[in-house]
Amino acid sequence: xxxxxxxxxAKKTSINLAACDTATKNNALKAIAEALEKRKVEIFDxxxxxxxxxxxxxxxxxxxxxxKFDDNKLNEVIAGINSLISLPDPxxxxxxxxxxxxxLELYKVSCPIGVIGVIFESRPDALVQISSLxxxxxxxxxxxxxxxxxxxxxxxxxxxxxxxxxxxxPSGWVHLLESRDDVNGMLKLDKYIxxxxxxxxxxxxxxxMNNSTIPVxxxxxxxxxxxxxxxxxxxxxxxxxTDSKTQYVSVCNATETLLVHKDIAKEYLPLxxxxxxxxxxxxxxxxxxxxxxxxxxxxEEDWKTEYLDYKLSIxxxxxxxxxxxxxxxxxxxxxxxxxxxxxxxxxxxxxxVDSGNVFWNCSTRFSDGFRYGFGAEVGISxxxxxxxxxxxxxxxxxxxxxxxxxxxxxxxxSNNIKTFKHKMIDKEF
Amino acid sequence: xxxxxxxxxAKKTSINLAACDTATKNNALKAIAEALEKRKVEIFDxxxxxxxxxxxxxxxxxxxxxxKFDDNKLNEVIAGINSLISLPDPxxxxxxxxxxxxxLELYKVSCPIGVIGVIFESRPDALVQISSLxxxxxxxxxxxxxxxxxxxxxxxxxxxxxxxxxxxxPSGWVHLLESRDDVNGMLKLDKYIxxxxxxxxxxxxxxxMNNSTIPVxxxxxxxxxxxxxxxxxxxxxxxxxTDSKTQYVSVCNATETLLVHKDIAKEYLPLxxxxxxxxxxxxxxxxxxxxxxxxxxxxEEDWKTEYLDYKLSIxxxxxxxxxxxxxxxxxxxxxxxxxxxxxxxxxxxxxxVDSGNVFWNCSTRFSDGFRYGFGAEVGISxxxxxxxxxxxxxxxxxxxxxxxxxxxxxxxxSNNIKTFKHKMIDKEF
Numbered sequence: 001x002x003x004x005x006x007x008x009x010a011k012k013t014s015i016n017l018a019a020c021d022t023a024t025k026n027n028a029l030k031a032i033a034e035a036l037e038k039r040k041v042e043i044f045d046x047x048x049x050x051x052x053x054x055x056x057x058x059x060x061x062x063x064x065x066x067x068k069f070d071d072n073k074l075n076e077v078i079a080g081i082n083s084l085i086s087l088p089d090p091x092x093x094x095x096x097x098x099x100x101x102x103x104l105e106l107y108k109v110s111c112p113i114g115v116i117g118v119i120f121e122s123r124p125d126a127l128v129q130i131s132s133l134x135x136x137x138x139x140x141x142x143x144x145x146x147x148x149x150x151x152x153x154x155x156x157x158x159x160x161x162x163x164x165x166x167x168x169x170p171s172g173w174v175h176l177l178e179s180r181d182d183v184n185g186m187l188k189l190d191k192y193i194x195x196x197x198x199x200x201x202x203x204x205x206x207x208x209m210n211n212s213t214i215p216v217x218x219x220x221x222x223x224x225x226x227x228x229x230x231x232x233x234x235x236x237x238x239x240x241x242t243d244s245k246t247q248y249v250s251v252c253n254a255t256e257t258l259l260v261h262k263d264i265a266k267e268y269l270p271l272x273x274x275x276x277x278x279x280x281x282x283x284x285x286x287x288x289x290x291x292x293x294x295x296x297x298x299x300e301e302d303w304k305t306e307y308l309d310y311k312l313s314i315x316x317x318x319x320x321x322x323x324x325x326x327x328x329x330x331x332x333x334x335x336x337x338x339x340x341x342x343x344x345x346x347x348x349x350x351x352x353v354d355s356g357n358v359f360w361n362c363s364t365r366f367s368d369g370f371r372y373g374f375g376a377e378v379g380i381s382x383x384x385x386x387x388x389x390x391x392x393x394x395x396x397x398x399x400x401x402x403x404x405x406x407x408x409x410x411x412x413x414s415n416n417i418k419t420f421k422h423k424m425i426d427k428e429f
Numbered sequence: 430x431x432x433x434x435x436x437x438x439a440k441k442t443s444i445n446l447a448a449c450d451t452a453t454k455n456n457a458l459k460a461i462a463e464a465l466e467k468r469k470v471e472i473f474d475x476x477x478x479x480x481x482x483x484x485x486x487x488x489x490x491x492x493x494x495x496x497k498f499d500d501n502k503l504n505e506v507i508a509g510i511n512s513l514i515s516l517p518d519p520x521x522x523x524x525x526x527x528x529x530x531x532x533l534e535l536y537k538v539s540c541p542i543g544v545i546g547v548i549f550e551s552r553p554d555a556l557v558q559i560s561s562l563x564x565x566x567x568x569x570x571x572x573x574x575x576x577x578x579x580x581x582x583x584x585x586x587x588x589x590x591x592x593x594x595x596x597x598x599p600s601g602w603v604h605l606l607e608s609r610d611d612v613n614g615m616l617k618l619d620k621y622i623x624x625x626x627x628x629x630x631x632x633x634x635x636x637x638m639n640n641s642t643i644p645v646x647x648x649x650x651x652x653x654x655x656x657x658x659x660x661x662x663x664x665x666x667x668x669x670x671t672d673s674k675t676q677y678v679s680v681c682n683a684t685e686t687l688l689v690h691k692d693i694a695k696e697y698l699p700l701x702x703x704x705x706x707x708x709x710x711x712x713x714x715x716x717x718x719x720x721x722x723x724x725x726x727x728x729e730e731d732w733k734t735e736y737l738d739y740k741l742s743i744x745x746x747x748x749x750x751x752x753x754x755x756x757x758x759x760x761x762x763x764x765x766x767x768x769x770x771x772x773x774x775x776x777x778x779x780x781x782v783d784s785g786n787v788f789w790n791c792s793t794r795f796s797d798g799f800r801y802g803f804g805a806e807v808g809i810s811x812x813x814x815x816x817x818x819x820x821x822x823x824x825x826x827x828x829x830x831x832x833x834x835x836x837x838x839x840x841x842x843s844n845n846i847k848t849f850k851h852k853m854i855d856k857e858f
Contacts, residue, residue, distance in 0.1 A: 015757060019780040098802060104791060106801060113813050114783065194813040213639060215814050236836040243838035328444060350831050351448040354543065362533060362834025371842070372535060372830070373527060373851030384542050384623040385644050386815040389830045401801070401818045402779050405791025407665040409672035413800070422802030 003185035006175045007142060007192035010115045013172040014140035018112045020169060022089040028167035029132055033081040035163040036128070039155075040074055046151040047124065054148050062250075066122045069152050077128040083375050084136045090393050091138045094428040099421050100403075107402040107429045112138035114194040116396065117186045119144045119208065121200035124152040130197070131160055131174050133376050137396040142186060142193065144177040146200075154178075187212035195396075197379055202306065217395060219382040221306050221332035222252025224364045227323040227349065228268055229340035230261040236361065237339040238272050243363040244337065246279045250308045252380060253335050253357075253367040257303060258314045259323045262288070265316045269293045276312065285314040292316075303330040320345050324352045331355060333382045335367035335389075356382060356389035402429055432614035435604045436571060436621035439544045442601040443569035447541045449598060451518040457596035458561055462510040464592040465557070468584075469503055475580040476553065483577050491679070495551045498581050506557040509805060513565045516804050519822050520567045523857040528850050529832075536831040536858045541567035543623040545825065546615045548573045548637065550629035553581040559626070560589055560603050562805050566825040571615060571622065573606040575629075583607075616641035624825075626808055631735065646824060648811040650735050650761035651681025653793045656752040656778065657697055658769035659690040665790065666768040667701050672792040673766065675708045679737045681809060682764050682786075682796040686732060687743045688752045691717070694745045698722045705741065714743040721745075732759040749774050753781045760784060762811045764796035785811060785818035831858055 001009075036043070047069040054064050095108040116139045120126040127145055134141040145153040157176040165171040177186070186193060187208065196216045198208040206220040226244050228237045244255035260268060265288070273293045276283065284298035295314065302313040303326070317323045327336050337359035338349040350358040357367040367390060369377025374392030381387050387395035412418045430438075465472070476498040483493050524537040545568045549555040556574055563570040574582040586605040594600040606615070615622060616637065625645045627637040635649040655673050657666045673684035689697060694717070702722045705712065713727035724743065731742040732755070746752045756765050766788035767778040779787040786796040796819060798806025803821030810816050816824035841847045 015753075015781055015783055018783075019777075100795070100800065100802065104795075210642060215644060215812075217814075233836070239836060239838055243840050247839045247843070324444075346833075348448075350829075352444055354444055354447075355829065357830045357832065359832045360834065362832055362837040363839050365839035366529070366533075366832055366834075366837070367830075371529065371839070371849065373529065373849065383644075384827055385646075386827075388827050398813055398815075398817050400779075400784065401786045401796075403786065403788040403791055403795055404775075405789065405795075407662070407668060408791040408795070409668055410676045410792050410794035410800070411672050414676070420800065420802065 003177060003182045004189065006177070007115065007186075007189045009172040010140040010142055010175060011192040013170045014112065014114045016170040017140055017173050018091065018138045020138060024168045025089065025135060025138070026085045028135060028164040028169045029081050029085050031163040031167040032132065032160050033078045035159045036074060036078060039159055040071075043069060043074070043152065043155050043159075046155040049151045050149050059148060063122050063148070067124070067149055067152075069124045073125045077125050080129055080376060081132050084132055087136065087375050087393065090136070090397055095399060097425050097427040097429070099423040099425050101408065101418060101421050103406040104408045105404045105425070105427065105429075107404070108399050109402055109429065110397050111400050113396055113398050115140045115142065115192055117142045117144075117193040117196045117214065119183055119186070119196065119198045119200070120146070121204070122146040122149050124149045124156055126199060127153055127156050128160070129376070130378070133378060133393060133396060134174070135164060135169065137393050139396050140173045142175050142177060144183055144186065147180065150178065184211075187214065190214045199379060215386070217381050217383060217387060217391065218379050219252060219332065219334060222254070222334045222380075223257065223304070223306050223330060223332040224253055224255045224334050225257050225259055225327050225331060225336045226255045226364065227259040227327070227336070227338045228261065228264060229320060229338055229342065229345055230263040231342040231345065232264060232268070232339040233341055234264070234268055234271060237268060238275050240337065240339055240361070240363050241272060242275050242279070244365055245276065245281060245312050246310065247363065247365050249310055253364050254308070255337075255364045256305065256307050256313065257330070258312055259317050259326055260314065261320075261323070262316050262318055265289070266292055269314070279310065281310045281312055283312055283314060286316055288316040289314045306332075320348060324349060327353050327355070334380070335359065335364045337362065337364050404429065432606060432611045433618065435606070436544065436615075436618045438601040439569040439571055439604060440621040442599045443541065443543045445599040446569055446602050447520065447567045449567060453597045454518065454564060454567070455514045457564060457593040457598045458510050458514050460592040460596040461561065461589050462507045464588045465503060465507060468588055469500075472498060472503070472581065472584050472588075475584040478580045479578050488577060492551050492577070496553070496578055498553045502554045506554050509558055510561050512804050513561055516565065516822065519565070519826050524828060526854050526856040526858070528852045528854050530837065530847060530850050532835040533837045534833045534854070534856065534858075536833070537828050538831055538858065539826050540829050542825055542827050544569045544571065544621055546571045546573075546622040546625045546643065548612055548615070548625065548627045548629070549575070550633070551575040551578050553578045553585055555628060556582050556585050557589070558805070559807070562807060562822060562825060563603070564593065564598065566822050568825050569602045571604050571606060573612055573615065576609065579607060613640075616643065619643045628808060644815070646810050646812060646816060646820065647808050648681060648761065648763060651683070651763045651809075652686065652733070652735050652759065652761040653682055653684045653763050654686050654688055654756050654760055654765045655684050655793065656688040656756070656765070656767045657690065657693060658749060658767055658771065658774055659692040660771040660774065661693060661697070661768040662770055663693070663697055663700065666697060667704050669766065669768055669790070669792050670701060671704050671708070673794055674705065674710060674741050675739065676792065676794050678739055682793050683737070684766075684793045685734065685736050685742065686759070687741055688746050688755055689743065690749075690752070691745050691747055694718070695721055698743070708739065710739045710741055712741055712743060715745055717745040718743045735761075749777060753778060756782050756784070763809070764788065764793045766791065766793050833858065
């Protein structure tokens with residue numbers, strides 16, 4: 001079947017999936033977890049083929065590492081599924097109820113979005129994670145993984161499809177797309193696909209965002225900042241910036257640029273450098289910075305760059321306002337932190353920095369669905385609508401309005417025979 | 430200034446506007462209402478010029494009517510502003526607070542989206558309505574009205590700018606775009622504009638949706654249905670369908686297609702026709718319908734058409750499932766109603782019809798922000814993300830996460846020195 005036909009089936013199935021009850025969905029998740037465990041030898045064999053082919057074609061070591069699906073990864077995805085089972089069903093929740101009139105009740109009820117298109121690169125565990133999130137939230141899914149993981153993805157999808165449909169989930173709710181052309185095909189199917197979630201390199205996500213009329217959830221860049229204010233606790237500022245930069249460098253919430261208030265720079269920067277030298281972080285700085293510590297000169301390009309590496313650009317600023325202006329100009333709206341003992345400055349920073357996550361006296365690395373306690377993470381969004389910051393199951397939901405009357409017609413209200421009450425009541429439907 | 434420069438100013442101003450306190454925003458709204466009243470002669474004079482030019486260029490009567498800005502319209506927009514003032518400030522609300530650890534608190538706080546681009550056709554009252562909604566919700570606005578209303582729009586914008594900035598709102602928060610090229614210019618400015626709200630003809634909205642990478646909120650079509658079930662109360666079904674079709678025909682929530690269960694069609698359709706004949710509604714029907722009442726034969730095209738006129742297409746269906754299937758195939762996800770005495774059928778209909786508004790035993794015409802009691806209406810959305818159905822102030826808001834620590838670093842948690850608590854607490858920031 002071609003991508004259009006698969007998308008049509010997914011759309012059609014999504015209607016019935018949306019109405020699936022909680023027990024059926026949880027049983028299906030349980031069945032998937034069990035089947036993954038039971039058929040793990042098949043999965044590992046398929047993954048071995050992918051790894052061998054990757055090695056033959058000289059795939060870079062980090063990619064090979066992501067491609068690997070072993071006992072550890074299996075246990076992680078099974079733990080993820082079990083944690084999803086324990087979460088309340090997010091579908092069908094009455095968000096509020098309002099009496100429009102005595103015999104006319106309006107219910108705002110949560111429901112799935114419909115069909116989610118997920119495009120991810122080499123990690124096969126992402127396939128299990130995202131399809132189980134879609135199942136719990138009642139969304140159909142079209143999955144396109146990296147071609148280097150095709151054998152692993154195929155067997156994982158086969159297991160998920162078989163276990164879930166045997167457990168009563170309507171068949172056709174999840175499909176694996178296999179060809180590279182399918183990605184471009186997906187981007188055009190705005191009639192059938194309601195939301196795209198791309199996971200992968202920045203260039204890749206940017207490409208998806210620029211080439212589809214389907215809403216895209218995600219982030220292209222993670223250019224995060226720490227701002228060390230003149231009122232900072234110096235020791236705390238060293239610890240937080242070191243953690244923000246080096247705790248894990250290849251992720252979107254790692255800090256890429258440090259802003260330092262001019263009044264504290266001379267005292268602070270040498271201490272920070274001493275700490276970062278231990279971790280072999282290469283430093284670049286503005287002209288003022290180079291007068292204090294021995295670092296290369298940063299260019300305009302550095303302020304716009306997500307290094308994802310042991311590398312940090314440093315700029316000395318004259319004021320809190322300049323720091324905020326720099327972040328709003330060069331940042332990516334992801335995560336930015338201020339280190340200060342001054343509460344009112346912290347509040348100004350958090351109000352005026354236009355990012356999904358604004359932190360006071362803690363590491364930018366906290367910006368993450370698991371650390372936020374969302375249980376499962378769909379991704380981190382730098383969108384300004386729908387879902388922002390780390391996104392949990394909530395991001396896969398929307399709502400519908402259910403209005404229940406007893407023959408009510410609008411002309412009675414426009415002719416003032418009846419009047420609206422608009423009274424919130426505590427009722428479910 | 431060109432559109433890019435204006436958009437940059439709006440983006441920059443939006444940061445400070447987002448942090449404006451409630452009193453300043455409400456005082457500015459009050460000042461706008463007073464200035465509109467005080468300078469109404471200027472407004473009416475400008476509007477007279479537009480009307481005269483419109484008459485000269487043979488503008489259609491409904492357009493001339495929409496273009497008119499008189500005492501009635503003035504009173505309406507002033508009443509709208511006053512009702513906005515009375516609403517609570519939607520910005521800065523702590524949606525929830527969670528302790529990640531004893532000294533690490535996460536706040537989810539509502540905030541404005543940023544810069545809203547609004548493109549509307551001939552109605553100048555829309556300009557006042559949308560800019561006051563943006564102001565209350567702390568969003569900057571780029572407004573592009575129809576060229577036929579340019580004189581009226583200019584004076585209205587001048588008044589809004591002057592009154593609001595005198596009242597302390599940062600200048601540069603609202604701009605009127607004057608040339609037609611500005612519309613296409615706006616569509617490309619995804620770096621500065623966060624959301625587009627087009628209001629106008631279906632073709633126009635569709636054009637915007639197809640030609641911008643900026644998220645668009647709105648609806649292109651309103652193909653709404655009534656389904657009269659075999660268990661319907663016949664009298665109620667006549668009243669509801671008559672109201673849904675004829676109470677106001679040129680709006681998106683008017684019913685365009687009637688679906689009737691085969692077991693009730695013979696009894697129901699003649700009674701309905703009698704009622705609709707009184708209102709001069711022209712009827713088209715499927716082959717089965719033509720065997721019962723004297724109507725023209727509908728074509729496939731009719732099921733996809735939004736008439737916005739005294740015209741109704743009728744189809745006889747074999748089952749509830751067929752009705753749902755028809756709506757999900759031909760509908761636009763706007764508003765669809767079932768008329769039945771059978772609760773379980775109503776529930777199935779409301780769960781399986783994939784529309785923003787699903788109604789039981791009431792008119793589709795209730796689908797409206799004012800009738801839902803939202804106070805002010807941004808528009809009606811058929812999107813599947815962010816905001817669906819009638820959209821009030823809520824649709825102009827998003828949230829940010831504020832994380833407040835005391836020197837917390839991630840390595841303490843990944844090294845198991847500390848563990849997350851993830852405890853919801855009742856606290857504001």
